[in-house]
Amino acid sequence: MPAARQTAHSLIPECLLGVLLAILIGSSLWSWHALQTAEQQQTLARLKLETSALAERIESRFDQQITALERLAERWPVHRDTPDLWRHDALMLTRDYSSFQAIQWLDPDLRIRWTEPLIGNEAALGFQYSPEHPGYPVLMQIRDTLQPALSPLFELRQGGPGLTYYVPVVAQRSQPPVFDGFLIGVFRPQKLLAELTGSIGNRHLILDFSTAGERLFIHQPDTLADHLPAIQMPLRLANRSDILLTARPSQSLVRQSQTHLPEMVLFSGVLTSLLLVSSLWLLLGSRRKAKALRISNRRLQSEIAHRLDIEQSLQASQSKLQLILDMTDHSKDALFLIGLQPTEVIYMNRTCWVALGYSEHELRDLLRIAPQDVMCGYGKWIDSWQTSAAHAGASVSQQTLRHRNGHTIPVEISTRVLSRHCRDYLICIGRNNAAQLEAAEQLRRQSQQDGLTGLFNRRYFDQALASEWRRQRRQQQPLALLMLDVDHFKSFNDLLGHQAGDDALRKLASALGQGLMREGECACRYGGEEFAVILPGADAAECERAAKHLHRAIERLQIAHPGSPLQRLTVSIGAASLMPMAELSPSDLIRLADQALYQAKSQGRNRTCHAEQEQH
Numbered sequence: 083m084p085a086a087r088q089t090a091h092s093l094i095p096e097c098l099l100g101v102l103l104a105i106l107i108g109s110s111l112w113s114w115h116a117l118q119t120a121e122q123q124q125t126l127a128r129l130k131l132e133t134s135a136l137a138e139r140i141e142s143r144f145d146q147q148i149t150a151l152e153r154l155a156e157r158w159p160v161h162r163d164t165p166d167l168w169r170h171d172a173l174m175l176t177r178d179y180s181s182f183q184a185i186q187w188l189d190p191d192l193r194i195r196w197t198e199p200l201i202g203n204e205a206a207l208g209f210q211y212s213p214e215h216p217g218y219p220v221l222m223q224i225r226d227t228l229q230p231a232l233s234p235l236f237e238l239r240q241g242g243p244g245l246t247y248y249v250p251v252v253a254q255r256s257q258p259p260v261f262d263g264f265l266i267g268v269f270r271p272q273k274l275l276a277e278l279t280g281s282i283g284n285r286h287l288i289l290d291f292s293t294a295g296e297r298l299f300i301h302q303p304d305t306l307a308d309h310l311p312a313i314q315m316p317l318r319l320a321n322r323s324d325i326l327l328t329a330r331p332s333q334s335l336v337r338q339s340q341t342h343l344p345e346m347v348l349f350s351g352v353l354t355s356l357l358l359v360s361s362l363w364l365l366l367g368s369r370r371k372a373k374a375l376r377i378s379n380r381r382l383q384s385e386i387a388h389r390l391d392i393e394q395s396l397q398a399s400q401s402k403l404q405l406i407l408d409m410t411d412h413s414k415d416a417l418f419l420i421g422l423q424p425t426e427v428i429y430m431n432r433t434c435w436v437a438l439g440y441s442e443h444e445l446r447d448l449l450r451i452a453p454q455d456v457m458c459g460y461g462k463w464i465d466s467w468q469t470s471a472a473h474a475g476a477s478v479s480q481q482t483l484r485h486r487n488g489h490t491i492p493v494e495i496s497t498r499v500l501s502r503h504c505r506d507y508l509i510c511i512g513r514n515n516a517a518q519l520e521a522a523e524q525l526r527r528q529s530q531q532d533g534l535t536g537l538f539n540r541r542y543f544d545q546a547l548a549s550e551w552r553r554q555r556r557q558q559q560p561l562a563l564l565m566l567d568v569d570h571f572k573s574f575n576d577l578l579g580h581q582a583g584d585d586a587l588r589k590l591a592s593a594l595g596q597g598l599m600r601e602g603e604c605a606c607r608y609g610g611e612e613f614a615v616i617l618p619g620a621d622a623a624e625c626e627r628a629a630k631h632l633h634r635a636i637e638r639l640q641i642a643h644p645g646s647p648l649q650r651l652t653v654s655i656g657a658a659s660l661m662p663m664a665e666l667s668p669s670d671l672i673r674l675a676d677q678a679l680y681q682a683k684s685q686g687r688n689r690t691c692h693a694e695q696e697q698h
């Protein structure tokens with residue numbers, strides 16, 4: 083699965099949790115709103131109920147007042163003749179019901195005759211209703227029906243708006259009754275409504291009384307709760323219903339009706355939602371962790387299995403390696419591995435330390451502290467590999483190792499460079515080649531030796547003479563050569579046989595070898611019965627001395643020679659001594675010595691002739 087799709091897939095649970103949280107919080111908000119609405123409806127219902135009750139009580143209170151007025155009117159036949167009593171009762175009525183502006187008697191001619199209290203109502207006394215007066219139709223209707231009625235709102239003679247309740251009165255309780263005008267209760271609407279609402283003692287409602295769109299009175303005991311609608315209902319006062327009562331809830335009513343339930347429901351709902359979603363989120367996280375743990379466990383198990391495989395393979399490799407190490411320990415060759423940069427001996431087989439007389443531990447310590455004590459020129463040898471390891475493939479070198487007891491061991495070391503993991507290693511195989519060296523030396527010696535006499539042969543003579551020539555030339559020293567030839571050797575062979583001749587040559591050679599007096603002198607068999615002696619640094623006098631010494635040595639041999647005049651074997655010597663110079667060569671020296679030998683032969687043999695003397 084692509085990574086982006088996998089990430090999107092893994093985010094689905096979080097999205098669902100987000101949606102769930104949104105739904106739960108939405109439900110909490112909805113519940114809060116529903117409860118608030120219910121509370122508002124409850125407040126409105128209470129408002130309606132209280133308004134209705136209030137209207138009834140106002141109407142009832144008004145009914146009480148007009149009933150009191152009607153009762154006063156019933157006593158009119160008595161009051162007609164006793165004005166003082168009437169005055170008293172009327173004043174008592176206005177005192178009991180302070181909403182009355184005045185109590186008045188309107189005579190049958192519709193003129194106001196009496197009024198109580200008089201103070202404040204003087205303007206009305208003597209006033210006669212005309213047909214234009216708003217109350218006139220009502221009066222006419224009452225006169226016909228003798229039923230009390232309330233007038234519409236009109237302007238009072240005393241000033242200001244007013245209402246009047248007309249009660250018909252009769253002069254006598256006879257049949258038919260004698261109409262005697264009207265008893266009038268005058269109200270100022272504002273005062274009436276204030277008295278009515280004040281007597282009821284309402285403190286929760288804001289009451290607004292109006293008629294035909296004109297406000298009559300407003301009662302506001304508290305601040306208006308303007309977020310709720312108003313309740314309107316007509317107020318029925320006596321026969322009229324044109325006063326409209328508008329009731330609005332006050333803040334105190336709202337406070338009384340409202341509870342903290344919506345907020346609590348909202349808070350607890352949001353809290354519960356958060357807790358639920360958090361729990362689900364934690365559960366989701368735990369499940370994911372558990373899943374990750376299971377995957378990790380599976381990986382771990384797979385890794386363990388893989389490691390076990392590796393371990394088994396490692397054990398097999400170790401067994402193989404141990405076998406290889408055992409095999410190397412059984413090798414007669416010294417096998418060792420040296421790591422470069424830094425230099426350290428990484429491995430040695432058993433032959434290494436056994437051949438050098440150490441324990442493994444001792445040899446390792448010694449190689450670390452003083453490797454030159456084990457191998458002469460170790461530092462130089464390592465340095466040569468350090469600088470050329472990258473280029474050199476393999477090489478064989480002759481080295482000298484030192485045994486613990488001090489003697490040296492010649493070793494041929496085959497070295498191959500190996501690079502692994504940015505490091506160079508030297509794989510070395512050392513072999514004690516003392517026997518081979520000895521055999522080679524023997525061969526070399528044999529190649530330089532004369533088979534019969536054991537002296538150096540002609541080949542060696544040529545090399546040695548050339549070498550000494552160069553050396554003496556460098557040192558500005560003379561080089562001398564003695565050429566010896568056995569006298570009458572042919573007759574010796576002829577008389578005594580070749581076997582005797584060989585023996586004689588061997589004895590002569592031995593005497594020559596022993597007769598050498600100084601280091602660097604060399605006796606060689608030049609060919610047949612001829613010998614040569616190289617005398618480095620010898621001048622003519624030393625040549626003479628050496629030749630004499632050889633003559634005496636040969637004389638001492640006393641080899642019988644029946645064909646010789648002296649009856650013994652003698653030699654003739656040609657001596658030559660030269661200062662090696664650039665224009666000369668070793669052959670010049672040989673030629674001179676040869677010439678001197680020829681002279682010695684020609685002068686009678688058994689003597690020495692010196693070419694230098696000849697030349698001189």
Ligand SMILES: Nc1nc2c(ncn2[C@@H]2O[C@H](COP(=O)(O)OP(=O)(O)OP(=O)(O)O)[C@@H](O)[C@H]2O)c(=O)[nH]1
Nearest residue numbers: 568569570571572573575579580581583584610611
């Ligand atoms: N037995 C024996 N004889 C040898 C050997 N080499 C050379 N001769 C002999 O040495 C003899 C040398 O003889 P010549 O060169 O004639 O000289 P000469 O008889 O010694 O006489 P002068 O040198 O003149 O004194 C020869 O007969 C060779 O055969 C050898 O290795 N063994």
